[in-house]
Amino acid sequence: MIRYGFLFPLRVAILAVGWIVFFAAFLPVRYFWTENKKWKRKIERTLVEMMCGVFVASWTGVVKYHGPRPSMRPQQVFVANHTSMIDFIILEQMTAFAVIMQKHPGWVGFIQKTILESVGCIWFNRTEAKDREVVTRKLREHTQGADNNPLLIFPEGTCVNNQYTVMFKKGAFELGCAVCPVAIKYNKIFVDAFWNSKIQSFTMHLVRLMTSWAVVCDVWYLEPQYLRPGETPIEFAERVRDMIATRAGLKKVPWDGYLKYFRPSPKLTERKYAYSLFAFSLTICLLMLICVF
Structure with a gap:
């Protein structure tokens, strides 16, 4: 009765008010601000971080961040294990990352096109082979910019149940820049944050989170890693995966995450x-x- 009759309506109201305030400030800046682009980008980043904070508040998110907060520097990319699309929201409320993300339909696609492009996010369609070349080129260009938002990649390529880590794709590890691992671990005491997109829409996933008592998780920002002499990008990816799995207490498995979408x-x-x-x-x-x- 408390969760569904009191907390859920209250959280919906918080989310609705947050969206109203956000759009009232974001749309004029996004579409009518023509002077001082540096300040425009800064305001857009701040508003996106604020809206992600509202999302986390709507789940009563209890998030502990460990390690130094990411900074804007060229020649760096952040990689994290992936449990749900809320991983991005939890990380984004602290730092406006530019994320590599699958294109989505519906209201999520609307947010991608109208809001998240302002922080430099890059979209792809995993069924399009030509998208890989375009995304690789955009990644290299993004990492060269000193004023670009930090780049965030989920190299597993799919959501995993926060008990395992599947094989990392090597794309983030052959850019010739520093790789900063991020480990995310959810506590299932109140709700399982894993999003199985095969059986549940993201909207229903959010409803499940908003009708729980709280979403509890830890985030660790680990030491930047560099490609060692004689080390291949695949070996580099496995070494970083070892670090994330050890820090978050996850089990490594030799599975390709794309098997979730394509049969062998x-x-x-x-x-x-x-x-x-x-x-x-x-x-x-x-x-x-x-x-x-």
Whole structure:
């Protein structure tokens, strides 16, 4: 009764008031401010951080940040494990990151086009092969700008249940710049923050968070890492994944996150089945030999 009858309406009201105040300030700055672009970008960043703070308040977010707050510098990229789209909101309320994000339909897509482009976010469609080349070029250009917002990438490429980390894509690790790991760990004491986009819309995911008692999590900003001599981008990615998994208490698994969206080819499945059958037969033979001798 308290969560659904009192807290949820109160949080909806907080979110509605936040949106009204935000748009009243953001739209004139975004579309009518023509002087001093530096101040324009600064105000837009501050308003986006404020709105993300309103979102976190609407869940009664209890977030502890550990480590130095990210700063605006060229030649750096931040990478984090990924549990939900709220990862971005929790990080964004502290620092206006420019994030690499999948294009979304509906109201999320509207926010992407009208608001988040102001902080330099880059969109892609994972079903479009040509988008990869465009995104790679934009990443390199963004990391070169001294006045650009810090770049944030979720190299897993999909939301994971905050118990595991799946394989990191190597794109963020071959830009030739500092990689700053960010570890995010949610406490499931009140609600599971994992967003399974295959069975639940983001709107219903937010409703679930807003009808819980609180969203509790820790965020660690770890030491910047650099590509070592003789180290490949894939090895670099695995080393950073080790750091994030250790700090957040997550288990590393050798899975590709894109398997959530694309099935492996039948040839690969048949080959794996054949190898498994061969290994099973070999094991049985060895056991029989051991029993005989």
